[in-house]
Amino acid sequence: MTKGIDRKLSILENGLDIASRLGLEAVTIGSLAKAANMSKSGLFAHFQSKENLQIELLKYAGEIFSRDVVVPALAVPAGIPRIRALVENWNRYSGAMTGGCIFVTASTDFKDRPGKVKDFLLQQQNAWIDSLRRIARSAIEAGDFRKDADCYQFAFELYSLLLGFHLYYTLLDSSDTQKRQQAALEKLLRAYQGIPAPADISPGAGG
């Protein structure tokens, strides 16, 4: 009984790698079977359809994401430190997979593929964005963000930064991507704190 579960987990592990690299739609029963050294039908029996396999993959990825990114960030004091931790965690998690964050890949993959998989993914993405919003909210309550900060807006801007990082990192592998992201994050945090950026104080504007 436990053997079946172990097997299933290792299949999912393998599927996660493929999904992060080639996309969730590219996770094929045959390729998974070959990677697991078993027959197509044997593997197929663990899931009842490809659709179900994809959903289970997303579910499994969600658990890892929650465990490695969100939960440890919530253990850090609310406010700027928590936000920094979240970004660090996200970078580490995303960098751990060959093809980067599976949700980013899956999102572009399924944005125009209606069905249960997209529905599930959408729900996860909304939950993630809401996590970002709530973390911003807690930053206000902790006194790190100004009271009138727009938390939805913050979620959008921070997520955008992660997406930019993801593309630069996975496609371009630009060497200073980390630096770029770091700099942008600092500016973002400053903007929501309401403290003018140091550059803004300088005489500014010139030919």
Added chain:
Amino acid sequence: MTKGIDRKLSILENGLDIASRLGLEAVTIGSLAKAANMSKSGLFAHFQSKENLQIELLKYAGEIFSRDVVVPALAVPAGIPRIRALVENWNRYSGAMTGGCIFVTASTDFKDRPGKVKDFLLQQQNAWIDSLRRIARSAIEAGDFRKDADCYQFAFELYSLLLGFHLYYTLLDSSDTQKRQQAALEKLLRAYQGIPAPADISPGAGG
């Protein structure tokens, strides 16, 4: 002779739609043939391989992108106005395709598929990012950005914004995405101008 070209163009047009929705890898000879009401082999003859078809698709998309996004922006006076025009153009162009910007989709699709297609795409993406950088540079020269502004950093941050917009728009279809992007753009521009953000002045939505 012109008939062949027309046909080819309409095939590419069709392929662009599929590529923007389902991804560049999902552009299949069979589906294209069905859409064009012709045989697989007849369509195939226009390109010599699927790889070549994909590259021609990217090339065609690049021409449209240049014509509709970059060139008209360069006709606008350098500086902030040009940047605004660029973003507007990008939004219009991206919104015109069912699945949004084909390059965004293709980027996540091919980030881990080595080959000529990826090479070509990479080259296009680098050119695009360099366009962003040069436009920032011209904003410095026009006096709209402060002299010490990091143009590479600006390219990263602006592109991130477009990516955020793309995901929100295509997957989430959040109704106020445009507003979110607009607000973020204004903050971005202000930051590079060196004018302190009216953070402590303007009311926010709270979260």
Added chain:
DNA sequence: GACATAAACGAACGATCGTGCTATTCCTGT
């Protein structure tokens, strides 16, 4: 050891994939 249950297999299915090859049809230049 008998029996129930779970896990994996092998073979086959219809469909579609990309890609050749050989005709045939269509268009154009002269």
Added chain:
DNA sequence: ACAGGAATAGCACGATCGTTCGTTTATGTC
């Protein structure tokens, strides 16, 4: 009008796709 080339069709190939079915092999219980 006719030649020549471009455009398209027809057919087949090996491979792979997701899926079903019946069977075999482990595993665990009494």
